[in-house]
Amino acid sequence: MNQPKIKHALPVKRDEDFAQWYQAVIAEAELAEESGVRGCMVIKPWGYGIWERIQKLMDARIKEAGVENCYFPLFIPLSYFAKEADHVEGFAKEMAVVTHHRLVSDPKGGLMPDPEAKLEEPLVVRPTSETVIGAAMARWVQSWRDLPLLTNQWANVVRWEMRTRMFLRTSEFLWQEGHTAHADEADAMEETLRALEMYRSFAQDVLALPVIAGPKPENERFPGAVATYSIEAMMQDGKALQAGTSHYLGTTFSQAAGIRYQDKDGQQTLCHTTSWGVSTRLIGGVIMTHGDDDGLRTPPQVAPHQIVILPMLRDNEGDEALLAYCEDLRKALAKLSVFDEKVRVLLDKRPGKATAKRWAWVKKGVPLILEIGGRDAENGQVSAVRRDRLWREDGKVNFVGQAKDDFVANAVAELESIQAALFAEAAARRDAQIERGVTDLDGLAAYFAEDRKFPGWVELGWSRPTGAALDKVVEQLKALKLTIRNTPLDAPVPSGTCPFTGEPAVETILIARAY
Amino acid sequence: MNQPKIKHALPVKRDEDFAQWYQAVIAEAELAEESGVRGCMVIKPWGYGIWERIQKLMDARIKEAGVENCYFPLFIPLSYFAKEADHVEGFAKEMAVVTHHRLVSDPKGGLMPDPEAKLEEPLVVRPTSETVIGAAMARWVQSWRDLPLLTNQWANVVRWEMRTRMFLRTSEFLWQEGHTAHADEADAMEETLRALEMYRSFAQDVLALPVIAGPKPENERFPGAVATYSIEAMMQDGKALQAGTSHYLGTTFSQAAGIRYQDKDGQQTLCHTTSWGVSTRLIGGVIMTHGDDDGLRTPPQVAPHQIVILPMLRDNEGDEALLAYCEDLRKALAKLSVFDEKVRVLLDKRPGKATAKRWAWVKKGVPLILEIGGRDAENGQVSAVRRDRLWREDGKVNFVGQAKDDFVANAVAELESIQAALFAEAAARRDAQIERGVTDLDGLAAYFAEDRKFPGWVELGWSRPTGAALDKVVEQLKALKLTIRNTPLDAPVPSGTCPFTGEPAVETILIARAY
Known part of the structure; x- marks a missing residue:
C-alpha cells in the first residue's frame, strides 16, 4: 500500500537538515x-508581533510582582566596567565600542570618524546593564526603607558575536532585564527564585514550552554572579536551549557601584542584588519546539492573529455577500474572550489567490484558518483547519466543514485545546528523550555518538566537583560537544557513583548539546 | 488685605526661573x-510610566492605520549614510560611531578598545533609520501589489548633543519612527498628512496639548525631505516646542536605497516614501504645559495612576478597618472605565507620614488624590482633591469631603473633567499669547524685546521667499533668537505686505523662540 504523499510547505524537512529547516521557517x-x-x-511584522505578545504578557507578570519599569542608558563608560573584574572578563571579548561622536568626509572618498571628535572615555554599547543600573541604585538606595528596590527595563543589547543565528545568537537583541537590590541574601535569593518561577510558568503556560528549571554549575555562571539559575527547553533536534536566566549576584555589583543602605541599627550595609532576563531568543525556542515541515505553529497565547478568515473571492457579484458573511463571522469571533483577552481574528480581504494566502498563514502558524466560499455563506457554514492537525491521513488538508454558529460556540475551546496540545506534544517528546540509564563516560559517549541523529538529554547523578576537578569534567564534556545545563530543582537526590569522579553522586544534572 | 500665603511644593516657581523650575519638576x-x-x-518609574501610556495609546492609533511594527538594526554602516548626501550633511555632526568590537587591558591601567579588533567599516548608532529601513524596503518591494508598505518601529536613537536638557534634548532618546513607501506622490503625501493629523489629535486628546499643525519652511526641513510638517505646542514660558514631525521624502531615499516597484504597465518605478516620529520629548511638553508651582499635573489619559488613595494610618488597631474600607473603595473605582479603559487606581499602603506621601503624589501630578481617615471610614466618607484645583482661596489644600458612593458615582466624570480642564487652560493661555498685530521688523523686535518676560508667538503674513532671500530672513530672525515654526494648515490667506521682503504676503507663518 502506498502511503499518501503529503506535499509539505517548506523546501526542507526537519529530519533532512534541522539548521536549514530553521532558516526556512x-x-x-x-x-x-x-x-x-x-x-x-x-x-x-509576524516575528515582531509574537515579541509584542511576549512583552505584553511578561510585562504584566513583572508588574504584578511589584517591579517597576525604568529606562537606563544605552552607553556604559569604560570605567564602569573596569570596576568589576569578573564581569568585564566575561563580556570584554564581545562588546561594541563607541570611540567618536562625529563623521567627516574621508579624503579617499566616503565618510570616516572625525579624528577631532574622539571621545575622552570610550563608551560601550550595553551588553547587559548591571554596572549602569548599579550606579543608579547607589544613588537611590539610602535606607532599609528603600528596599527591596525592584526595577526592570525592556531594551536592546549588543554582544559582538562571531557566529550568529537569527533569534538565537545575534549581535543585537531585544530583552527585558530585571535588576533588584535587597537587604540580605535571603531576600535576594527569594527574588532570584521568584523570577525563575515566573519564567518557568511563562514558558509553559504562554509559550507551551516545557522547561526544566534549576541552578547552573559554577563554570556556567553569569560573569560576576554567585549563583545562576536557568530554564532549559529541549528543541526538536534534541539540543537544549537556555530560555531564561536568573542570577543571585551577592554583593559583587554592590561593592563595585557602592550600593549601600543604612540598616535599622544605623549601620552602612552592602545590598545583595539580582538580575534576570529573557530575550527574543524565546522566539527561536518557539520555532524549534513547535515548528513542523509546513512552517511555524504559533501557540494561540502569542499568535498575533489567532484566527484568520479567508474568503474565496471570485471577483464577481457574489463577493459582496461573501464578504458580508465573513465580516459577520469576524465580529462574532472578535467578541469572544480566550486566556482573559479578546480573541484576535483577522479577515484577510487582500486580493490574491485563496490557496496562496492559505499557505502563507499556514507557514506563519495561525492556530485556526478558515476558508469561506460562496456556498458556505449561503448555507451558514464554515470550513476550518487547526494548524496543529493540518493533514488528513489521505494527504489532504484537514479542513472540516461545520455550521457557523457551532464553530463560533466552540472557537474558544478550540484555541485552548491547540495551546494545550502543543504543550502536551512537546512535553511528551521531551520526556521520551531524557535518558536516565547512563552510568559511565562510555555510556555517555555512546548516547551522543556522532552517527546518532537528534539525541536528547542525559540526566545523571554526579559528585558536584568544584575548581580543578570541575574544570576536568568540563573538558571531558567539551570533547563530546556537551555541556551541563543545570541541576533540575525537583530532581531526586541520586544514588550511585559520579561517572566523572567515581565519588558518590550527590545531585542530579542534565547534560546536553546546546544552542 | 493680605493675600493668603500658599506654600507651594517646589523650591522654585515658574516665574522666578523657568529652566530651574523645569529641572525641579x-x-x-x-x-x-x-x-x-x-x-x-x-x-x-513615574516618567517611564507616562511613556508607556503614550506608547500604548499611540501604538493603537498606528496599528489602526494599518501600519505594522518591525524592528531594524541599531547600527548603520557608514556606506549607507554616504549614499544620501543631504541626509548625512544634516546628521553627520552628531552621531556616535562604533569603531571596535572588543576591549583589552590598557597598559596604563583600566581598559581600552582592542587595536586588533578594529571594524573594517565603522558603524553609526542610528540617529534615525531612513537609510537602514530603505535598504529593507528595497528588498521587500517588488510590485505595485506590495504598496503601500507601512512600517513603524519603537526604538532608541542617538544624536550627539553638546547641550542637553532632560526629555527635550538628550543624546539618547526613545521614539517611534514610521516609515512608509508608496506608488506615487499623492499617496505618500496623503500618508504624510494622515500621520500629522494622528499626532495633532493625539497631542490634543491624549496629552491635552493644544498644537498647531503645518508645513515647515524649507530651511527647517528634515535632512533629505521634500516637505516637513510639524505640530508646535506653546510652553508656559511662551516658547514653541516641536512635538512631532511628519516628512514627505519624495524619491530621495528610494533613489539612494533603490526602492523600486514594477507598476501595472511593467515599468520599474521609484517609490515615494515618508517618515514620521514622536519621542520622549512629548513628556517635556507635558511638563512645560501642565506643570505648576507644585509639580506636574499629569493628564488623566497618561497618568500611570489616575487616583491614589492614602489611608491615614495610625499604627493602631483602627488601621485594619481603615484599610478594609480603602480596599473596598479601590475595588469599586477599579471596576469603572474611563477613556475606554479601566480606571487606574492605587491604594498606597506604604508606611510613612500621610502628608509626606500626599505631597509626593501632588508633585507627580496624580489627577485625584484621596485621603481617608478613620472617621471617614466610619462615616462612609472620602476626602478628595483634584490636582488641577489644588488650593482654596484661603491657602489651604482644596480637599472636599463627600459620601463615598457619591465620589465613586462621579469619579469618571471628574477624570474627564480634569482632562478637559487641562486642555482648556492650555488652549486659552496659548490663544491669548499669539500676537497678530505685528506688521514690520521693528514690531517683531519689540514684541520679543529682551526685557519682556515670556512673550508668546507672532503670527504674520509673508511672501514665502526661497533660496538666498529665505536665508536672509532666517539670519534676521536668528539675530532676534527667533525661528519660523510652521505655516498653520488652517490659517487664512493673509492680506498686507511681507515684513521681510516688502512683497505681498501670500501665506501665514508662526514665529517664536523655541526649544
Whole structure:
C-alpha cells in the first residue's frame, strides 16, 4: 500500500537538515531576515508581533510582582566596567565600542570618524546593564526603607558575536532585564527564585514550552554572579536551549557601584542584588519546539492573529455577500474572550489567490484558518483547519466543514485545546528523550555518538566537583560537544557513583548539546 | 488685605526661573535624572510610566492605520549614510560611531578598545533609520501589489548633543519612527498628512496639548525631505516646542536605497516614501504645559495612576478597618472605565507620614488624590482633591469631603473633567499669547524685546521667499533668537505686505523662540 504523499510547505524537512529547516521557517513565515548589517537582523511584522505578545504578557507578570519599569542608558563608560573584574572578563571579548561622536568626509572618498571628535572615555554599547543600573541604585538606595528596590527595563543589547543565528545568537537583541537590590541574601535569593518561577510558568503556560528549571554549575555562571539559575527547553533536534536566566549576584555589583543602605541599627550595609532576563531568543525556542515541515505553529497565547478568515473571492457579484458573511463571522469571533483577552481574528480581504494566502498563514502558524466560499455563506457554514492537525491521513488538508454558529460556540475551546496540545506534544517528546540509564563516560559517549541523529538529554547523578576537578569534567564534556545545563530543582537526590569522579553522586544534572 | 500665603511644593516657581523650575519638576516628580553617562538620562518609574501610556495609546492609533511594527538594526554602516548626501550633511555632526568590537587591558591601567579588533567599516548608532529601513524596503518591494508598505518601529536613537536638557534634548532618546513607501506622490503625501493629523489629535486628546499643525519652511526641513510638517505646542514660558514631525521624502531615499516597484504597465518605478516620529520629548511638553508651582499635573489619559488613595494610618488597631474600607473603595473605582479603559487606581499602603506621601503624589501630578481617615471610614466618607484645583482661596489644600458612593458615582466624570480642564487652560493661555498685530521688523523686535518676560508667538503674513532671500530672513530672525515654526494648515490667506521682503504676503507663518 502506498502511503499518501503529503506535499509539505517548506523546501526542507526537519529530519533532512534541522539548521536549514530553521532558516526556512524564519524566511517562509516571514519572521525575520538578515539585515545586511553584520550580526543584526530585521524582525518582520509576524516575528515582531509574537515579541509584542511576549512583552505584553511578561510585562504584566513583572508588574504584578511589584517591579517597576525604568529606562537606563544605552552607553556604559569604560570605567564602569573596569570596576568589576569578573564581569568585564566575561563580556570584554564581545562588546561594541563607541570611540567618536562625529563623521567627516574621508579624503579617499566616503565618510570616516572625525579624528577631532574622539571621545575622552570610550563608551560601550550595553551588553547587559548591571554596572549602569548599579550606579543608579547607589544613588537611590539610602535606607532599609528603600528596599527591596525592584526595577526592570525592556531594551536592546549588543554582544559582538562571531557566529550568529537569527533569534538565537545575534549581535543585537531585544530583552527585558530585571535588576533588584535587597537587604540580605535571603531576600535576594527569594527574588532570584521568584523570577525563575515566573519564567518557568511563562514558558509553559504562554509559550507551551516545557522547561526544566534549576541552578547552573559554577563554570556556567553569569560573569560576576554567585549563583545562576536557568530554564532549559529541549528543541526538536534534541539540543537544549537556555530560555531564561536568573542570577543571585551577592554583593559583587554592590561593592563595585557602592550600593549601600543604612540598616535599622544605623549601620552602612552592602545590598545583595539580582538580575534576570529573557530575550527574543524565546522566539527561536518557539520555532524549534513547535515548528513542523509546513512552517511555524504559533501557540494561540502569542499568535498575533489567532484566527484568520479567508474568503474565496471570485471577483464577481457574489463577493459582496461573501464578504458580508465573513465580516459577520469576524465580529462574532472578535467578541469572544480566550486566556482573559479578546480573541484576535483577522479577515484577510487582500486580493490574491485563496490557496496562496492559505499557505502563507499556514507557514506563519495561525492556530485556526478558515476558508469561506460562496456556498458556505449561503448555507451558514464554515470550513476550518487547526494548524496543529493540518493533514488528513489521505494527504489532504484537514479542513472540516461545520455550521457557523457551532464553530463560533466552540472557537474558544478550540484555541485552548491547540495551546494545550502543543504543550502536551512537546512535553511528551521531551520526556521520551531524557535518558536516565547512563552510568559511565562510555555510556555517555555512546548516547551522543556522532552517527546518532537528534539525541536528547542525559540526566545523571554526579559528585558536584568544584575548581580543578570541575574544570576536568568540563573538558571531558567539551570533547563530546556537551555541556551541563543545570541541576533540575525537583530532581531526586541520586544514588550511585559520579561517572566523572567515581565519588558518590550527590545531585542530579542534565547534560546536553546546546544552542 | 493680605493675600493668603500658599506654600507651594517646589523650591522654585515658574516665574522666578523657568529652566530651574523645569529641572525641579523632573527631580521632585521623580520623572528622570542625569545618569552619569554624558547626555543620557535615566527615566524613572513615574516618567517611564507616562511613556508607556503614550506608547500604548499611540501604538493603537498606528496599528489602526494599518501600519505594522518591525524592528531594524541599531547600527548603520557608514556606506549607507554616504549614499544620501543631504541626509548625512544634516546628521553627520552628531552621531556616535562604533569603531571596535572588543576591549583589552590598557597598559596604563583600566581598559581600552582592542587595536586588533578594529571594524573594517565603522558603524553609526542610528540617529534615525531612513537609510537602514530603505535598504529593507528595497528588498521587500517588488510590485505595485506590495504598496503601500507601512512600517513603524519603537526604538532608541542617538544624536550627539553638546547641550542637553532632560526629555527635550538628550543624546539618547526613545521614539517611534514610521516609515512608509508608496506608488506615487499623492499617496505618500496623503500618508504624510494622515500621520500629522494622528499626532495633532493625539497631542490634543491624549496629552491635552493644544498644537498647531503645518508645513515647515524649507530651511527647517528634515535632512533629505521634500516637505516637513510639524505640530508646535506653546510652553508656559511662551516658547514653541516641536512635538512631532511628519516628512514627505519624495524619491530621495528610494533613489539612494533603490526602492523600486514594477507598476501595472511593467515599468520599474521609484517609490515615494515618508517618515514620521514622536519621542520622549512629548513628556517635556507635558511638563512645560501642565506643570505648576507644585509639580506636574499629569493628564488623566497618561497618568500611570489616575487616583491614589492614602489611608491615614495610625499604627493602631483602627488601621485594619481603615484599610478594609480603602480596599473596598479601590475595588469599586477599579471596576469603572474611563477613556475606554479601566480606571487606574492605587491604594498606597506604604508606611510613612500621610502628608509626606500626599505631597509626593501632588508633585507627580496624580489627577485625584484621596485621603481617608478613620472617621471617614466610619462615616462612609472620602476626602478628595483634584490636582488641577489644588488650593482654596484661603491657602489651604482644596480637599472636599463627600459620601463615598457619591465620589465613586462621579469619579469618571471628574477624570474627564480634569482632562478637559487641562486642555482648556492650555488652549486659552496659548490663544491669548499669539500676537497678530505685528506688521514690520521693528514690531517683531519689540514684541520679543529682551526685557519682556515670556512673550508668546507672532503670527504674520509673508511672501514665502526661497533660496538666498529665505536665508536672509532666517539670519534676521536668528539675530532676534527667533525661528519660523510652521505655516498653520488652517490659517487664512493673509492680506498686507511681507515684513521681510516688502512683497505681498501670500501665506501665514508662526514665529517664536523655541526649544
